[in-house]
Amino acid sequence: DTAVSQTPKYLVTQMGNDKSIKCEQNLGHDTMYWYKQDSKKFLKIMFSYNNKELIINETVPNRFSPKSPDKAHLNLHINSLELGDSAVYFCASxxxxxxxxxxxxxxxSRLTVL
Amino acid sequence: AQSVTQPDIHITVSEGASLELRCNYSYGATPYLFWYVQSPGQGLQLLLKYFSGDTLVQGIKGFEAEFKRSQSSFNLRKPSVHWSDAAEYFCAVGPFGSGSARQLTFGSGTQLTVLP
Known part of the structure; x- marks a missing residue:
């Protein structure tokens, strides 16, 4: 069983599109995160949820909207994708x-915006 | 503000050789220090961590790290590198205590290449 699983693993899309990445953890944790890793491997926290409540919201464009339906799931929706959104997005708990x-x-989840 | 510096972007060693990856941190209080490894196409995995006690800590996969407060360093070492150790290594610093994971700061990583 995968402890923290994300889907999809790869995502290629055009500029302007909207896409979502899903994350689920089966570790019984109550806090989940989204990190962005850029092309230089620099890892930066974007959001953190604790028991479905947003507790960390770093300086991230409004086009990014996290949603936590329950404490085992944290999804990331991105509107109007831009070239600079290309990165690897990591979920963590x-x-x-x-x-x-x-x-x-x-x-x-490796996102490539064309 | 806390920060982590990994001075070496890329290190190449031969299989069987010893390895040392450098990490320097800046933190106002007693730091909680971590080393994570990211294998190609994988997420980060915790190798080891240090908060207090013996300044030489042992981790998984034969890795160890030494905390030196006077040098603000937490270098990762391995006596004999295996080809499977080729990966990206991240040092991280944060506070100790409840909710500490929310406040981790990661370094920019060191890419390790292992030659046969």
Missing amino acids: SHSTANTGELFFGEG
Whole structure:
């Protein structure tokens, strides 16, 4: 069983389109995240949800909208895709009360905007 | 503000050789330090972490790291590299305590190439 799973793994689309990436975790964690990894491998947090509530919202364009239907799922919807949105998007999860600081990552979703 | 610097963008070693990946951090309090590994096409996986106690910590896959407070460093080492170690390695720093995972700052990564 995959602990943190994301779909799709690859996404190729045209500028201006809208796309979604889904994430599910079966670890029983209550906090989930979206990270963006750019072409230089720099990893930057975008959003974090705790028990379906948005707790971190970094400086991200409004075109990006996360949605958490329950604490095991966190989806990312992107409107009006731009070339600069091309990146690998990672979903991750953790337990909010854990002191370990460990994040559990999905395998990533590579988005290519043409 | 906390920050992490990984000075080496890319390192190449021969299989069987020793390895050291550098990590320097800036943090106002006692840091919680991590090394993650990202194999090609995979997500990040935790190798090891340090908060307190023995400054030499052991991780998975034969890796270890040493915390040196005076140098603000947390370098990753392995005595003998295997071809399967080829990957991207990320150092991260954050606070210790509840919710610490939300406040991790990652370095820019070091790409490791292993020659046969």
